[in-house]
Amino acid sequence: MIPPAFEYARPASVDEAVRALADAGEEAKVLAGGQSLLPLLRLRLAFPELVVDVGRIPELRGVREDGEALAIGALTTHHDVIHDPLVRRYAGLLAGATATVADPAVRHRGTLGGSLAHADPAGDLPAVALALDAELVAVGPAGRRTIPAREFFLDYLQSALSPDELLVEVRIPKTEGWGFHYEKFQRVAQAWAIVGVAALVRRADGHIAEARIGLTNMGSTPVRATAAERALAGADGPEAVARAAEAAAEGTRPSQDLSASPEYREHLARVLTRRAVLTAGGMG
Amino acid sequence: MTHIKVNVDGTPYEDEVEPRLLLAHYLRDRLGLTGTPIGCDTSNCGACTVELDGTTVKSCSVLAVQADGSTVTTVQGLAKDGEWTALQHAFHERHGLQCGYCTPGMIMAARDLLRENPHPTSDEVREALEGNLCRCTGYQNIVRAVLAAAGQQDGPGRQDASGRQVGEEVTA
Numbered sequence: 001m002i003p004p005a006f007e008y009a010r011p012a013s014v015d016e017a018v019r020a021l022a023d024a025g026e027e028a029k030v031l032a033g034g035q036s037l038l039p040l041l042r043l044r045l046a047f048p049e050l051v052v053d054v055g056r057i058p059e060l061r062g063v064r065e066d067g068e069a070l071a072i073g074a075l076t077t078h079h080d081v082i083h084d085p086l087v088r089r090y091a092g093l094l095a096g097a098t099a100t101v102a103d104p105a106v107r108h109r110g111t112l113g114g115s116l117a118h119a120d121p122a123g124d125l126p127a128v129a130l131a132l133d134a135e136l137v138a139v140g141p142a143g144r145r146t147i148p149a150r151e152f153f154l155d156y157l158q159s160a161l162s163p164d165e166l167l168v169e170v171r172i173p174k175t176e177g178w179g180f181h182y183e184k185f186q187r188v189a190q191a192w193a194i195v196g197v198a199a200l201v202r203r204a205d206g207h208i209a210e211a212r213i214g215l216t217n218m219g220s221t222p223v224r225a226t227a228a229e230r231a232l233a234g235a236d237g238p239e240a241v242a243r244a245a246e247a248a249a250e251g252t253r254p255s256q257d258l259s260a261s262p263e264y265r266e267h268l269a270r271v272l273t274r275r276a277v278l279t280a281g282g283m284g
Numbered sequence: 285m286t287h288i289k290v291n292v293d294g295t296p297y298e299d300e301v302e303p304r305l306l307l308a309h310y311l312r313d314r315l316g317l318t319g320t321p322i323g324c325d326t327s328n329c330g331a332c333t334v335e336l337d338g339t340t341v342k343s344c345s346v347l348a349v350q351a352d353g354s355t356v357t358t359v360q361g362l363a364k365d366g367e368w369t370a371l372q373h374a375f376h377e378r379h380g381l382q383c384g385y386c387t388p389g390m391i392m393a394a395r396d397l398l399r400e401n402p403h404p405t406s407d408e409v410r411e412a413l414e415g416n417l418c419r420c421t422g423y424q425n426i427v428r429a430v431l432a433a434a435g436q437q438d439g440p441g442r443q444d445a446s447g448r449q450v451g452e453e454v455t456a
Contacts (some may be wrong), residue, residue: 001325008286008303008349038345039327041304051303079339103415104396105330108339109346154375189414190328224418 003041012052014139014168017054022049022141022164030166031055032075035102035110038116060113060168063087066176069135072170074113079104081112085212090174093200097128097182103190113167114150119159119221122192126153127222128182131198131214134172140165153221181278184216185268187259193217194259195268197225197248199276207236208281218252227251228273238284241277248273292317293361301348307341308332310348319388324419330416333389333427334358335371340396342415359388362395371395372435380429382420389416394430403434403446 006029011017020180021028029048032055044275054060061076063084070090072081081087081098088095101107101124106137112142115125116136126149129136134149140159141150152160160165184196196216202209211232231244254265278284285300292315299314304395314337322344323331331452332343335357362369371391374380375435379385390413395413397404409430418426 002309003304003306005302005304010349032346034347034350035327035345038306038347042306042325042344053347053350084350102327103330104412105333105340105393105415106327106345109341205366265436 001008001042001044002216003038004044004047005051006041006048006077007050008053008058009050012056014057014059014166015078017052017057017141017166018141018164020050020052021166023183024052024282026163028052028066028163030117031166032114032117032229033109033111051105054166066092067178069173072112072172074167074169076113078102078110078112078115082107090176091132091172092173092197093132093153093175093178093180093182094125094128094172096180097124097196097198097276100124100182100184103137106190107127107234112170116170117159119153119155119157121153121219121221122217124182124184124193124196124198125150126202127170127196127216128198129170130222130224131200131212132172132175136167137169137171137281139168144168146171150224156220157198175200178283179280179282181276181279183272183279184261185272195254195265195272197269197276199280201232201280203281207234208232208241208277211235211277211280213248213273214271215248215252215273218249218254218265220255223252225228225250225252225273232277235277238278239266241281241283242274245270245277247272286352288349290351290354290356292356293358299348300310303347303349303451305348306344307334307336307346307348307351307356308343309352311343311356313337317360320358321385321388323385323389328415328417329386330389330393330413331386333392333416335392335396340392354394357389357392363389371398371430374429374433375426376441378425378429378432380421380426381418386416386418386420390418393434394426397430398434404430406431 009020027049031051031053043058060073062073084130107261129149136147179201184193193216198214200212225248227247249269254262321331323329334343337354409427
């Protein structure tokens with residue numbers, strides 16, 4: 001379909017973008033790569049009065065090292081994230097999971113910041129950001145603030161960003177040396193994950209010293225499988241991992257849709273957590 | 285209305301467009317370049333795939349105003365002096381299409397793959413084309429065409445009891 005009519009602004013800087021957003025109140029939408037927003041507009045599920053296109057703000061693009069973290073510009077495309085040597089070295093989970101997002105053409109346009117700000121619990125990267133203990137940096141009229149991923153995803157398609165704030169950077173603590181794997185189950189190629197599991201594993205002396213598990217599509221926001229994480233600490237082999245993974249769905253509230261019932265999603269969370277951790281821990 | 289300048293298939297254009305105009309509609313309805321079809325409203329099918337500043341995009345998921353200042357290549361810009369590219373020849377020779385609706389997108393996506401990976405395996409071809417749907421062919425001949433364009437041998441494949449071609453043995 002043809003999108004509804006809107007006004008269009010193409011700011012050249014973050015300050016200009018924030019001013020445009022502040023002036024428009026709640027009626028503006030930020031356009032980055034457009035791979036979530038344009039389908040919503042085409043299906044007439046969104047009716048912004050103003051679209052603020054931040055796609056030409058060069059300072060929002062790129063990856064740099066900043067002490068113990070990577071700072072990834074919000075406008076960095078999935079394609080660039082996947083191929084970035086710093087991301088591959090220090091945040092392999094992000095590179096690996098991003099390579100499973102949609103398809104090559106979408107990954108050329110879609111951005112890391114856009115997919116996090118969209119806050120779709122079925123999106124792959126919110127759960128990955130959660131597992132990586134990422135921090136999201138936003139700029140608004142009152143200045144800059146840093147939001148931990150755990151506090152960023154509030155509800156279905158709702159983030160902690162206020163309407164006049166722009167997500168500018170994603171900070172990811174380095175996890176060099178950790179094992180990682182993103183395991184997702186989808187009905188057909190390029191479909192949304194019915195459930196996805198992002199696993200990070202730090203091994204020591206032949207057992208799992210620490211595991212972090214982020215779950216995709218197991219509720220109205222991405223969630224951490226905290227019970228499974230606790231149970232995985234100390235696991236020393238595939239059987240111990242399988243036992244711990246039984247706790248993966250604890251505390252989740254998965255939805256019912258055409259693809260799956262809540263019970264089926266809980267089952268998937270357990271199975272995929274086992275697989276993801278075994279692969280991440282080099283035990284598979 | 286917003287003023288845009290784009291170069292499409294080697295021809296420069298300047299236009300006043302509504303911000304909501306999709307690049308796919310701009311190409312088809314304004315420029316008359318109907319070689320780029322639109323197959324879905326959900327970004328799934330990939331039929332409208334074109335190249336924007338050197339990388340593939342789904343032109344239904346890009347606004348014309350976002351292409352301002354850019355270079356666009358559609359399937360209609362591939363042949364030079366009426367001479368098809370190797371990929372176009374391969375789709376023709378390997379029967380990589382039936383109704384043809386998905387073909388422009390398939391060719392643009394395959395072109396993108398071969399640029400990054402000139403000698404892909406059949407699995408890599410399938411992965412690269414995951415954003416392009418074909419409802420006729422079952423993909424077998426599309427994969428064969430891409431491999432043939434990459435200069436790979438087209439193996440005999442296996443046959444089932446009834447003599448039908450099955451399996452994936454099209455890699456060199």
